Amino acid sequence: MLFGFFHRSHRQANGAHKASPGAFRFQLALGGMLCCIAICLVASRLASSMDPELGCSDKSLKKSSWKTTMLLAYQSLGVVYGDLSISPLYVYKSTFADDITHSETNEEIFGVLSFVFWTLTLVPLLKYVFIVVRAHDNGQGGTFALYSLICRNVNVSLLPNKQTSDEQVSTYKCESHHAHGYNWRIKIWIEKHKNLHIVLLIVALLGTCMVIGDGVLTPALSVFSAVSGLGLSLSKTQHEYAVVPITCFLIVCLFALQHYGTHRVGFLFAPIIVTWLLCISTLGIYNIIKWNPLIYQKLSPSYMFKFLKKTRKGGWMSLGGILLCMTGSEAMFADLGHFSFRAIQIAFTSCVYPALVLAYMGQAAYLSKHHSMNNNYQIGFYVYVPESVRWPVFVIAILASVVGSQAIISGTFSIISQSQSLGCFPRVKVVHTSNRIHGQIYIPEVNWVLMILCVVAAIGFRDTKHLGNASGLAVITVMLVTTCLTSLVMILCWHTSLVFSLAFFLIFGSIEALYFSSSLMKFLDGAWLPILLAFFLMVVMFVWHHFTIKKYEFDLQNKLSIDWLLALRDSLGISRVPGVGLVYTNIVIGVPANFSHFVTNLPAFHQILVFVCVKYVPVPFVPPSERYLVGRVGPREFRSYRCIVRYGYRDIHQDVNSFESELIVSLANFIRSEASLPGNLSDEANCGFTIIGSSPCKWAIEENSADASTMVKFEDERNSNDTNLRSKAKKVRFLLPENEGAKDGIVSNELQELLLARESGIASIMGHSHIQAKAGSSFIKKTTIILYNFLRQNCRGPNVALRLPPESLLEVGMVYLL
Numbered sequence: 001m002l003f004g005f006f007h008r009s010h011r012q013a014n015g016a017h018k019a020s021p022g023a024f025r026f027q028l029a030l031g032g033m034l035c036c037i038a039i040c041l042v043a044s045r046l047a048s049s050m051d052p053e054l055g056c057s058d059k060s061l062k063k064s065s066w067k068t069t070m071l072l073a074y075q076s077l078g079v080v081y082g083d084l085s086i087s088p089l090y091v092y093k094s095t096f097a098d099d100i101t102h103s104e105t106n107e108e109i110f111g112v113l114s115f116v117f118w119t120l121t122l123v124p125l126l127k128y129v130f131i132v133v134r135a136h137d138n139g140q141g142g143t144f145a146l147y148s149l150i151c152r153n154v155n156v157s158l159l160p161n162k163q164t165s166d167e168q169v170s171t172y173k174c175e176s177h178h179a180h181g182y183n184w185r186i187k188i189w190i191e192k193h194k195n196l197h198i199v200l201l202i203v204a205l206l207g208t209c210m211v212i213g214d215g216v217l218t219p220a221l222s223v224f225s226a227v228s229g230l231g232l233s234l235s236k237t238q239h240e241y242a243v244v245p246i247t248c249f250l251i252v253c254l255f256a257l258q259h260y261g262t263h264r265v266g267f268l269f270a271p272i273i274v275t276w277l278l279c280i281s282t283l284g285i286y287n288i289i290k291w292n293p294l295i296y297q298k299l300s301p302s303y304m305f306k307f308l309k310k311t312r313k314g315g316w317m318s319l320g321g322i323l324l325c326m327t328g329s330e331a332m333f334a335d336l337g338h339f340s341f342r343a344i345q346i347a348f349t350s351c352v353y354p355a356l357v358l359a360y361m362g363q364a365a366y367l368s369k370h371h372s373m374n375n376n377y378q379i380g381f382y383v384y385v386p387e388s389v390r391w392p393v394f395v396i397a398i399l400a401s402v403v404g405s406q407a408i409i410s411g412t413f414s415i416i417s418q419s420q421s422l423g424c425f426p427r428v429k430v431v432h433t434s435n436r437i438h439g440q441i442y443i444p445e446v447n448w449v450l451m452i453l454c455v456v457a458a459i460g461f462r463d464t465k466h467l468g469n470a471s472g473l474a475v476i477t478v479m480l481v482t483t484c485l486t487s488l489v490m491i492l493c494w495h496t497s498l499v500f501s502l503a504f505f506l507i508f509g510s511i512e513a514l515y516f517s518s519s520l521m522k523f524l525d526g527a528w529l530p531i532l533l534a535f536f537l538m539v540v541m542f543v544w545h546h547f548t549i550k551k552y553e554f555d556l557q558n559k560l561s562i563d564w565l566l567a568l569r570d571s572l573g574i575s576r577v578p579g580v581g582l583v584y585t586n587i588v589i590g591v592p593a594n595f596s597h598f599v600t601n602l603p604a605f606h607q608i609l610v611f612v613c614v615k616y617v618p619v620p621f622v623p624p625s626e627r628y629l630v631g632r633v634g635p636r637e638f639r640s641y642r643c644i645v646r647y648g649y650r651d652i653h654q655d656v657n658s659f660e661s662e663l664i665v666s667l668a669n670f671i672r673s674e675a676s677l678p679g680n681l682s683d684e685a686n687c688g689f690t691i692i693g694s695s696p697c698k699w700a701i702e703e704n705s706a707d708a709s710t711m712v713k714f715e716d717e718r719n720s721n722d723t724n725l726r727s728k729a730k731k732v733r734f735l736l737p738e739n740e741g742a743k744d745g746i747v748s749n750e751l752q753e754l755l756l757a758r759e760s761g762i763a764s765i766m767g768h769s770h771i772q773a774k775a776g777s778s779f780i781k782k783t784t785i786i787l788y789n790f791l792r793q794n795c796r797g798p799n800v801a802l803r804l805p806p807e808s809l810l811e812v813g814m815v816y817l818l
Contacts, residue, residue: 069340069342069343069346070343070346072339072340072343073339073343073344073346073347073350074270074274074347075270075339075343076270076335076339076343076344076347077269077270077273077274077277077347077351077352078269078270078271078272078273078403079269079270079335079339079407079410080331080332080335080339080344080347080407081273081328081331081332081347081348081351081352082269082273082328082400082403082404082405082406082407083218083222083327083328083331083404083405083407083408084124084326084327084328084329084331084332084352084356084404085273085276085277085280085328085352085355085356085400085404086222086225086226086276086397086400086401086404087324087325087326087327087328087356088280088356088359088360088363088381089222089225089226089381089397089401090221090222090225090324090381090464090468091116091321091322091324091325091360092112092321092360092363092367092379092380092381093225093321093379093380093381093464093465093468094320094321094324094464094465094468094469094472095112095318095321095322096108096112096318096321096379097321097464097465097468098465098525100311100314100315100318102367102371102379103371104371106368107303107306107307107310108307108310108311108315109364109367109368110298110303110306110307110364110368111303111304111306111307111308111310111311111315112307112318112322112364113295113298113299113303113360113361113364114298114299114300114301114302114303114304114307115304115307115319115322116322116325116360117299117357117360117361118299118301118304119322119323119325119326119511120325120326120353120356120357122507122508122511123326123329123479123508123511123512124326124329124332124348124353125348125349125353127483127508128329128330128332128333129332129344129345129348129349130345131486131504132332132333132482132486133332133333133336133341133344133345134341135149135333135486135489135490135493135494136336136341137149137619137620138171138619138620138621139336139340139620140336140620140650141332141333141334141335141336142333142334142336142414142415142418143204143207143208143211143334143415143478143481143482143485144204144208144415144418144419144422144649145336145620146204146482146485146486146488146489147200147201147204147485147618148618148619148620148649149489149493150200150485150488150489150492150493151618152172152618152619153187153492153493154187154190154191154492155191156190156191156196156197156200157197157618158197158198158201158545158549166617166646168626168691169617169619169622169623169626169646170623170626171619171620171621171622171623171648172617172619182491182498183491183492183495186491186492187492190492201545202538202542203481203484203485204481204485205419205424205538205541205542205545206477206481206534206538207477207478207481207482207485208415208419208424208537208541209533209534209537209538209541210474210475210477210478210481210530210534211330211334211411211412211415211474211478212412212415212416212533212537213474213529213530213533213534213537214408214412214471214474214475214478214530215408215409215411215412215450216450216453216454216457216533217454217457217467217470217471217474217529217530218327218328218404218405218408218471219251219254219405219408219409219450219454220247220251220454220455220457220458220461220467221464221467221468221471222401222404222405223247223250223251223254223398223401223402223405223458224243224244224247224458224463224464224467225381225401225464226394226397226398226400226401227243227246227247227250227398228243228380228382228464229380229381229382229390229393229394229397230242230243230246230394244458244459244462247458248455248458248459250398250402251451251454251455251458252451252455254402254405254406254409255409255447255448255450255451255454256451258409258442258447259431259433259442259444259447260433269403269406272396272399272400272403273400273403274351275396275400276396276397276399276400277351277352277355278355279393279396280355280356280358280359280362281354281355281358281359283359283362283384283385283386283393284355284358284359284360284361284362284363285358285362286362286386287362287363287365287366287384288358288361288362288365290365291365291366291368291369292364292365292366292368292369293365295361295364295365295368296361298364299361316517316518316521317518317521317522318518319514319515319518319519320468320469320472320473320515320518320519320521320522320527321468321469321472322515323472323475323476323515323518323519324468324471324472324475325356325360326475326476326479327471327472327475328404328407328408329475329479330475330478330479330482331407331408331411332344332348333482334411334414334415335407335411362384363381363384366383366384367379367384370383381397382394409447409450412446412450413441413442413443413446413447414441416428416443416446417430417441417443417650418649418650419541420801421616421647421648421649421650421651422616422618422649423544423545423548423549423616424541424544424545425540425541425544426540426544426791426792426795427795427796427797427798427800427801428443428445428446428795428796429443429444429445429796429800430442430443431443431444432652453533457470457529461526465525465526466525466526467526468526469519469522469525469526469527470526470527470528470529470530471530472515472519472522472527473516473519473520473522473527473530473531474530474534476512476515476516476519477516477530477534479512480509480512480513480516483504483505483508483509483512484505484509486504487501487502487504487505487509490504539787540787540791543784543787543788543791544788544791546784547771547784547785547788547818550816550818551586551769551771551816552586552587554816554817554818555585555586555587555592555593556587556590558593559587559589559590559591559592559593560590560591560592560593560595560596561590561591562590562591562633562634564591564596565591565633565634565638565640566634566635566638568599568605573603574599574603574604574605575603575604576604576605576606576607577604577605577606577607578606578607578756578757578760578761579606579607579608579757579760579761579762579763580606580607580608580610580664580754580757580758580760580761580762580763581605581606581608581609581610581762581763581765582610582612582660582663582762582763582764582765583595583598583609583610583611583612583765584612584613584614584764584765584766584767584798584802585611585612585613585767586613586615587613588613588615588642588644591611591633592611592767593767593814594765594766594767594812594814595611595765595812597767597812597813597814598765598810598812601812606757606763607639607753607757607760608639608641608667608753608754608757609633609638609639609640609641610640610641610642610643610663610667611633611640611641611642611643612643612644612645612663613642613643613644613645614645614647614802615644615645615646615647616646616647616648616649617646617647617648618649619648619649620648620649620650620651621648621650621651622646622647622648622651626646626691627645627646627647627662628643628644628645628646628662628663628666628691629643629644629646629690629691630642630643630644630666630667630669630670630690631670631690632674636746636750639750639753641667641670643663643666643667645663653801653802653803659802659803660762664754664758667754668751668754670690671747671750671751671754672747672751673690674690675747761808762808763808763809763810764799764804764805764808764809764810765810765812766798766799766804766809766810766811766812767811767812767813767814768811768812768813768814769792769814769815769816770789770813770814770815770816771785771788771789771815771816771818772785772815772816772817772818773785773817773818774817774818781818785818799811
């Protein structure tokens with residue numbers, strides 16, 4: 001029936017077009033927009049039952065029935081597959097840009113079709129859908145998920161503050177290694193060579209930089225390709241003056257709406273992509289039946305060899321355009337945390353893959369019967385769209401390109417946030433746009449930089465050829481990084497056969513290396529842009545990470561002993577003032593140097609002293625019940641503690657009121673649970689800490705003692721009319737034990753002092769660092785230090801990242817000589 005409609009409408013369109021072309025096209029565009037809006041509203045209504053904003057947790061969704069899995073598969077179409085679904089807009093046009101021509105023999109178009117089909121089958125379908133998505137890190141995917149898996153199973157992490165207790169986190173899953181076999185030998189070999197640790201970090205950073213570069217290029221390419229459909233209705237001069245301004249306007253609008261969050265418009269994403277997939281698959285079937293019903297025979301791999309045999313170097317160069325059919329495949333893995341891998345598999349195999357294959361076959365079928373090359377738009381997407389439906393398809397294409405761009409922009413925000421958590425990116429403001437859906441974030445500084453670069457790329461290149469070359473290199477580089485890291489995960493984490501791991505690396509690595517070599521040859525035709533962006537980002541990220549490690553090593557070398565702190569009790573002129581003093585530091589043992597500078601210049605410190613270390617563990621999430629490690633610094637009467645706060649690379653920082661309240665509660669729980677522990681295992685001299693949470697347990701070197709009950713009541717006084725989490729007031733109340741003995745009396749007094757100190761106020765003490773080069777340092781070292789100081793001064797400080805209130809912050813100047 002659909003094909004009959006296309007055939008009848010095509011015939012009617014010819015007569016109507018002769019009578020009143022402008023009015024008829026306007027009616028078609030209006031009708032197409034109304035149909036699209038109607039479909040979106042109906043589909044969004046059906047999808048409302050699965051909206052995570054209604055309170056369903058990700059974990060419960062993943063473990064629910066097949067019905068929920070199907071709903072998740074439907075929702076993933078809008079979030080995951082937007083970029084991949086719009087690739088038919090520009091693949092053929094980029095492939096036939098310069099290197100090859102469309103001849104009467106059709107060997108070129110059939111060869112390109114065969115390449116596209118087998119590339120889609122081998123890389124997105126076989127590699128990502130059935131293999132790579134299983135290499136998840138507690139349900140999280142992406143470059144950092146693979147890197148964290150490797151770091152947990154092999155001692156290659158360069159993150160500071162590593163502790164044995166971090167391995168006790170429930171999400172810290174680590175496969176056991178047998179002391180024999182090639183897996184064990186490879187693990188030991190990698191751990192022995194420090195240079196390999198740096199190489200692994202550089203590889204992970206390279207993949208991250210290329211993802212960010214793709215966030216610049218994909219919106220420009222997709223929107224420009226969708227808007228270029230105007231070229232069939234405008235002259236060449238009008239096209240040049242219309243397409244670029246419209247593209248820039250849509251790009252600015254897209255980035256200007258980011259601060260609202262994807263959850264506010266996300267209910268439209270899946271219906272738009274479903275409508276687009278139905279559109280391109282129907283168009284594909286229509287053109288196959290009308291122009292070349294035997295086009296399926298051209299999927300044979302033999303046509304690839306015929307194509308390369310005839311075109312030779314030009315055919316190899318054109319592979320840089322063919323690889324764009326894989327654009328967006330990495331999103332299947334990167335966005336795994338929002339969906340189950342089963343839902344992603346169902347969505348791709350049942351909807352996305354068939355629709356893309358039909359679309360490419362339909363375009364090839366049309367082009368096999370049309371060989372006119374009078375203008376540049378003859379090898380494009382819109383040329384095979386019947387004129388009667390061209391304007392509605394144009395509207396749907398623009399909407400789909402916006403959705404596809406949104407997916408990569410959100411992914412860029414996410415990966416930058418993860419890089420920042422692992423100390424590999426300068427601190428930027430991260431805004432969580434949804435209170436219920438985890439992972440939906442907005443980074444203002446990054447958003448506007450991406451917008452400017454995207455507009456500059458669209459204005460500078462002005463065509464899909466150069467934009468496609470640039471985007472293709474970024475895409476294939478990320479895929480190569482994923483292949484390398486997944487191969488290591490297979491060997492070191494899954495303990496798979498060496499033959500299977502090497503086969504995976506050689507098969508997919510050789511395919512991607514072929515495309516990568518073709519993309520590199522387009523260096524002067526646009527591929528230089530992602531290389532330039534990646535080089536700049538790599539320098540920034542590596543310099544920031546390097547000096548973050550160096551600052552930690554400097555603090556560790558210049559820390560003071562506990563005896564120095566205890567000697568302050570007997571020092572003349574040192575007084576204790578009411579309140580709680582939180583001394584923020586990066587070290588987990590000893591007394592930080594910034595506290596000694598503070599006491600030297602201001603000979604007083606608070607009645608309750610807490611050394612706070614906020615650290616990141618190479619896991620995506622740390623359960624709240626295992627977040628705080630609390631220990632005592634010195635004897636009980638000194639009222640000095642150490643609290644280590646652990647976060648995963650995808651965890652959300654609490655607002656300051658919540659953080660301070662939970663910290664006080666953790667101290668109170670520790671004081672109470674310590675009374676039930678034998679001896680004094682919680683003293684820092686014994687290297688012991690207590691894990692405080694809903695089920696506090698004791699950890700000390702190699703033993704775990706019995707759990708202790710929580711004796712603190714934590715109440716939230718919330719204003720039901722206030723939706724801003726940061727404005728919710730917190731109150732802590734303690735259930736003080738009855739005086740049944742001397743020990744309980746001591747605990748009661750300590751809890752009472754903690755409560756009184758909390759009511760007196762909390763002050764945060766933090767070092768304000770400045771790095772200087774030692775005398776005789778090299779020019780490169782001095783330059784990198786200048787770059788680091790510039791980044792530190794112009795990015796957000798650690799107090800902003802930790803959301804510390806300025807009115808209670810005390811900063812101590814620290815000079816690092818490196």
